[in-house]
Amino acid sequence: MAFESQGLGEDEALARLQTDGPNQLPDPDRRGVLRIVGGVLREPMFLLLLAGGGVYMALGDLREALVLAAFALFSVGIAVIQEYRSERVLDALRDLTNPSATVVRDGVRRRISSRDLVRGDLISVSEGERAPADAILRSGADVEIDESLLTGESVPVVKHPSEGQSALEAPGGPDSAASLYSGTMLVRGQGLAEVVATGPRSEIGRIGKSLRAIETEPTRLSRETRKLVAAAGFGAFLVCGLVVSILGFVRRDWLQAMLGGISVGMSMLPEEFPLVLTVFMVMGAWRISKAKVLTRRATAIETLGSASVLCTDKTGTLTENRMAVASVWIGGEASPWRSDAASQAERRVVDLGALASAPHPFDPMELAFHAEAGPALQAERSLVRTYGVSAGCPAMGQVWRSPEGERIAVKGAPEAVAGLCRFGDAERERVLQAVEQMATKGARVLAVAEAKVEPGPPQGDLAGFTLRFVGLVGLADPLRPGVAAAVAECQGAGVRVVMITGDHPSTARAIATEAGIAGGGLLTGSDLTLMSDAALAEQARGVSVYARILPEQKLRIVRALKAAGEVVAMTGDGVNDAPALKAADIGVAMGSRGTDVARAAADLVLLDDQFASIVAAMRHGRRIYDNLQKAMGFVIAVHVPVAGLAILPLMLGMPMFLAPAHIAFLEMIIDPVCSLVFEAEPEEQGLMRRPPRDPAQPLLSRRALAARGAEGVCALVVVAGVYAAGVSLGLDDGSVRASAFLTLVFSVFSLVIANRTFGSVGQAALRMNRLLGSVGAVVLAAVVAVMTAPALRELFRFGPLNWQGLAVAIAGGLVSLGLLDLLRRATRFRGARTSGVAA
Numbered sequence: 001m002a003f004e005s006q007g008l009g010e011d012e013a014l015a016r017l018q019t020d021g022p023n024q025l026p027d028p029d030r031r032g033v034l035r036i037v038g039g040v041l042r043e044p045m046f047l048l049l050l051a052g053g054g055v056y057m058a059l060g061d062l063r064e065a066l067v068l069a070a071f072a073l074f075s076v077g078i079a080v081i082q083e084y085r086s087e088r089v090l091d092a093l094r095d096l097t098n099p100s101a102t103v104v105r106d107g108v109r110r111r112i113s114s115r116d117l118v119r120g121d122l123i124s125v126s127e128g129e130r131a132p133a134d135a136i137l138r139s140g141a142d143v144e145i146d147e148s149l150l151t152g153e154s155v156p157v158v159k160h161p162s163e164g165q166s167a168l169e170a171p172g173g174p175d176s177a178a179s180l181y182s183g184t185m186l187v188r189g190q191g192l193a194e195v196v197a198t199g200p201r202s203e204i205g206r207i208g209k210s211l212r213a214i215e216t217e218p219t220r221l222s223r224e225t226r227k228l229v230a231a232a233g234f235g236a237f238l239v240c241g242l243v244v245s246i247l248g249f250v251r252r253d254w255l256q257a258m259l260g261g262i263s264v265g266m267s268m269l270p271e272e273f274p275l276v277l278t279v280f281m282v283m284g285a286w287r288i289s290k291a292k293v294l295t296r297r298a299t300a301i302e303t304l305g306s307a308s309v310l311c312t313d314k315t316g317t318l319t320e321n322r323m324a325v326a327s328v329w330i331g332g333e334a335s336p337w338r339s340d341a342a343s344q345a346e347r348r349v350v351d352l353g354a355l356a357s358a359p360h361p362f363d364p365m366e367l368a369f370h371a372e373a374g375p376a377l378q379a380e381r382s383l384v385r386t387y388g389v390s391a392g393c394p395a396m397g398q399v400w401r402s403p404e405g406e407r408i409a410v411k412g413a414p415e416a417v418a419g420l421c422r423f424g425d426a427e428r429e430r431v432l433q434a435v436e437q438m439a440t441k442g443a444r445v446l447a448v449a450e451a452k453v454e455p456g457p458p459q460g461d462l463a464g465f466t467l468r469f470v471g472l473v474g475l476a477d478p479l480r481p482g483v484a485a486a487v488a489e490c491q492g493a494g495v496r497v498v499m500i501t502g503d504h505p506s507t508a509r510a511i512a513t514e515a516g517i518a519g520g521g522l523l524t525g526s527d528l529t530l531m532s533d534a535a536l537a538e539q540a541r542g543v544s545v546y547a548r549i550l551p552e553q554k555l556r557i558v559r560a561l562k563a564a565g566e567v568v569a570m571t572g573d574g575v576n577d578a579p580a581l582k583a584a585d586i587g588v589a590m591g592s593r594g595t596d597v598a599r600a601a602a603d604l605v606l607l608d609d610q611f612a613s614i615v616a617a618m619r620h621g622r623r624i625y626d627n628l629q630k631a632m633g634f635v636i637a638v639h640v641p642v643a644g645l646a647i648l649p650l651m652l653g654m655p656m657f658l659a660p661a662h663i664a665f666l667e668m669i670i671d672p673v674c675s676l677v678f679e680a681e682p683e684e685q686g687l688m689r690r691p692p693r694d695p696a697q698p699l700l701s702r703r704a705l706a707a708r709g710a711e712g713v714c715a716l717v718v719v720a721g722v723y724a725a726g727v728s729l730g731l732d733d734g735s736v737r738a739s740a741f742l743t744l745v746f747s748v749f750s751l752v753i754a755n756r757t758f759g760s761v762g763q764a765a766l767r768m769n770r771l772l773g774s775v776g777a778v779v780l781a782a783v784v785a786v787m788t789a790p791a792l793r794e795l796f797r798f799g800p801l802n803w804q805g806l807a808v809a810i811a812g813g814l815v816s817l818g819l820l821d822l823l824r825r826a827t828r829f830r831g832a833r834t835s836g837v838a839a
């Protein structure tokens with residue numbers, strides 16, 4: 001055919017690319033700038049800032065209006081920058097995983113980005129490469145494909161070229177012998193294939209579209225934060241309306257009444273919650289990236305602290321994803337393989353296994369044989385003929401010529417090789433018993449046989465040879481270093497580890513035991529097909545190993561565990577793992593061997609595919625949640641003096657102390673900057689020796705809210721005392737406001753120090769935090785600027801601050817810290833409790 005030599009022309013390829021779009025999956029979660037800005041525009045604080053600016057415009061105060069407008073734009077800028085940063089990280093990951101492809105165009109072979117492939121392109125596929133698009137194999141020999149990412153079946157599938165097939169068949173079906181699916185791996189052979197589907201029209205794209213039917217639930221913390229802000233916003237709206245009404249009717253100055261109402265509303269609205277949450281999630285994502293874990297959805301970080309079950313696959317996560325010869329059986333008991341101490345008969349079994357493998361293999365099991373075979377084994381022989389694996393006979397053989405003549409080496413499934421050796425029932429049973437014993441130790445077992453090739457025409461298949469059984473070889477995927485310790489750390493933290501694998505139950509149990517996933521029952525995929533969802537949810541509480549599991553069954557397991565009340569973290573790498581990853585509370589995809597669909601569905605991506613990295617991420621998640629509790633408690637506490645100082649002067653008929661500009665300065669600059677101190681706090685003692693956080697437990701309990709409120713009252717009493725004293729002494733309004741405002745800032749910093757730990761104020765003073773001094777310097781610089789710069793001082797209506805006023809402010813901050821210490825002593829604060837919430 002013409003396409004076999006020429007392929008598409010460049011002009012035709014460009015036209016199809018413009019029509020069909022690039023060969024990549026769309027990202028429905030990606031947010032544009034307009035969508036981000038639209039979300040910010042609906043925030044209550046943004047609306048209050050605009051309302052305040054409008055009132056100042058009505059009063060003719062353009063400068064105040066511009067300042068509030070600048071704060072409003074500042075809030076938009078923070079959201080856009082944070083979202084843009086997250087998208088850049090994801091784009092970088094997509095670029096790293098965007099493969100290239102060898103394509104024939106205008107009769108010339110060249111490498112292009114796989115995203116530029118189109119329907120009708122002729123691509124070259126070779127051993128060790130992934131198919132870059134869905135295609136039909138047109139030419140090639142001895143092609144085998146690992147389709148486990150789609151089907152979950154680890155045994156390679158033999159592919160045969162087809163010149164007449166024009167459409168792709170479903171994977172795993174009897175008619176899919178010529179179909180190549182995007183993302184699947186060629187483990188043997190090479191050939192030419194015609195692209196028939198790209199991007200969202202591929203098999204991977206079809207499964208990716210189905211993920212949209214699975215709703216991604218917002219995290220509990222996100223929901224709780226929204227409820228807190230909504231409740232506070234509703235209360236602020238009511239109080240704001242009440243203040244405006246009272247002041248308007250009493251003082252007959254409705255514009256000033258509106259300013260007072262807006263100030264009260266801003267002071268009561270904990271708008272820092274979303275901002276602090278964003279800062280913690282972004283910084284948390286950065287910290288977790290240091291543990292080789294990419295955070296795709298930052299809000300999932302908080303869920304790590306409440307994960308109660310970690311579902312992990314075996315190959316490549318618990319194990320090294322490489323095969324090694326582990327044992328050899330030639331009769332009697334299987335012997336552990338030691339290359340330097342192997343007998344001649346044991347060495348013969350392994351050497352024959354290498355001769356039955358491809359001369360330059362890619363398959364992990366064949367690589368293991370070659371690693372142990374004698375270095376001159378193939379150099380002394382020449383390859384004559386290869387008999388590949390077929391659907392009816394899962395064994396392969398190769399004929400080699402040497403000075404002694406021609407011999408064939410065969411390896412394959414023990415049942416198939418036993419049949420080729422024409423075993424009787426007794427001998428067959430003996431071999432299968434040995435296979436079972438070796439499998440219980442976690443080995444995958446292959447049988448090895450040989451025969452002398454008699455002169456004459458070549459045999460059509462392996463059944464034509466008179467084979468002699470030589471022995472069994474057990475190949476195992478070694479456990480990764482540090483896995484057992486990581487599993488033990490999980491269990492010590494109350495997180496149950498569950499292994500889900502497609503392997504034989506005996507192999508799965510052996511690996512689980514070695515990894516320390518002890519106790520609990522075992523269910524197979526066939527067991528699951530016979531169980532209802534309710535029965536599975538009941539059984540799932542006590543099962544630690546799932547074997548012979550199909551990828552689509554992982555979704556049932558995740559849903560069963562969630563129905564049983566567990567908070568589920570789930571690992572996966574295949575396309576068919578994506579629904580389970582998306583349905584889990586925390587989806588964890590593999591970075592180096594995972595598919596784009598799996599990564600798109602996951603919350604976290606392991607950059608090194610290490611199980612220990614998941615545990616490190618859990619530790620970071622718990623620490624982040626602890627520190628988030630401290631920061632949110634600080635925000636609650638700091639709103640008490642701010643709200644009190646906004647309301648009291650108005651209710652007592654005194655001049656308004658805090659205008660909208662003051663409150664915006666505090667809540668959008670001082671408070672968020674101070675919150676950085678909590679993000680950098682070290683972890684509390686016993687962090688990984690306490691059980692997972694109860695998902696139903698609120699971020700701040702009622703007792704914690706009351707305690708933080710009482711701390712805020714302490715600060716309010718001190719600042720109100722300074723303000724009242726200045727007024728009673730007859731000092732000018734600007735000087736009183738400057739001294740009281742500075743006292744408020746110092747009191748805010750005393751709240752920072754007190755809330756740095758779940759322990760006492762004294763314990764907080766002894767904890768090291770490299771950001772504390774830097775944040776203190778930034779806050780001090782900001783306050784000095786507004787106190788001394790003429791333009792800013794006039795904007796905030798501050799009078800000159802003398803040394804006496806400064807001394808009073810510093811003393812007020814120290815008094816606040818002392819009162820906080822007395823308060824915690826009086827409430828007999830017990831330090832970091834099991835729940836991690838300060839009282």
